Amino acid sequence: MQKREVRWLLSKKYNGKLTSFAWRDIHKLKGGIPVDYLISYVNFLGCKISLSEKPLIPRCETEYWVDRAIKGYKGVRPLKGLTPILPVLDIFSGSGCIGIAILKHLPCSKVVFSDSENNCIEQIEINCKLNRINPARYKIVKSDVFENIPKKEKFDGIFANPPYISTHSTDIQDSVLLNEPSSALFGGEDGLKYIDKFLKMARGFLKKDGRIFMEFDHPQKEQVKSLLEKYGYKNYKFKKDQFSRWRYLEYGKNI
Structure with missing residues (x-):
């Protein structure tokens, strides 16, 4: 302490x-x-995010890259009548902080939240109401990765913060290990279990000119690159966080 x-x-x-x-x-x-x-709450890009159901606590590194991703969409404007024209998927949603920040800062957006844990499904609903998000602008789906996301749905943006810590990691603080949900932390023996599942299917849910943003642990860059090549991704960039560590990737035809 x-x-x-x-x-x-x-x-x-x-x-x-x-x-x-x-x-x-x-x-x-x-x-x-x-x-x-x-x-019992944190601030995330100007949004109040309740932690009442004990989801993963949002990290400042995530806030950093989500802020930059949102700024890349700032030129998109709603159609007449404020009709949302930017469908976004927030997968591995946890508290819902990413999708809620998108809804707050991009009036043109409509978000599908997805998580596999019941407490997170409840937390997302709590946080949408807390931030006065119009229910017509979001949907919450309980899903293991893309399992329950309708294949016909296509998104302009897919934002992913999957569990990516190796079960063999010795770098985790006890306060994190003993209190935060293991399902949101650990990605199998190599930390790549959910990253692999995500990258294998993500492009199938992306619109032609859509973009994917995915967080990973900074030592995983080369392993993530191998998975991108395995699944045929071409136009992608690795980007660093505010601490100059490799932290996320951006994929899209026009990046």
């Missing part, structure tokens, strides 16, 4: 006051409970 986490907790949840309830949370913080779970 760090002093800045205590200050953050007191500031966000207790208006800086050291109450008896605050002391209780400080003891939980000492025990390894992540401060964001104790506060």
Whole structure:
């Protein structure tokens, strides 16, 4: 536990006051409970994201690349009557932070959220309501990768933050390992189980000029490149996060 986490907790949840309830949370913080779970929400690109159902806590690296991806769509405008013209898939949604940020910052967008976990399905609905998203602009689908996504649906953007940590990894903090959902963290022995499944099928759900954005762990760049080549991807770029580490890829005909 760090002093800045205590200050953050007191500031966000207790208006800086050291109450008896605050002391209780400080003891939980000492025990390894992540401060964001104790506060029960995070900010993500100007959206308030509740963590009440204990989804994966959104990371700043994800916020960084999603911000840049959204800016790439800023030129797209709604049709007359604000009809959404930018269908987007947020797959491995977790808290729904990515899709909700897209809905907030791109009025032309309509998002399909997809996750395999019941708690995440509930969390996405909570967060859409919390951020006052028009229900006509989104749909939530329980699905293992693309299993329950209708094959006829095509998207202008597919955003993916799959589980990508190896089950053999020794670099995970205890507070993460013991508190955050393992289903959102681990991608099999090599960390590539869900990345492989995703890349194998993703282009089949993409419109002609659509784009794919996918996060991965920075040491996985060459392995991800091998999978891209295996499945015939041609026009893609690897991009770094704010810490100068390889963090995500962008695929599309016009990148």
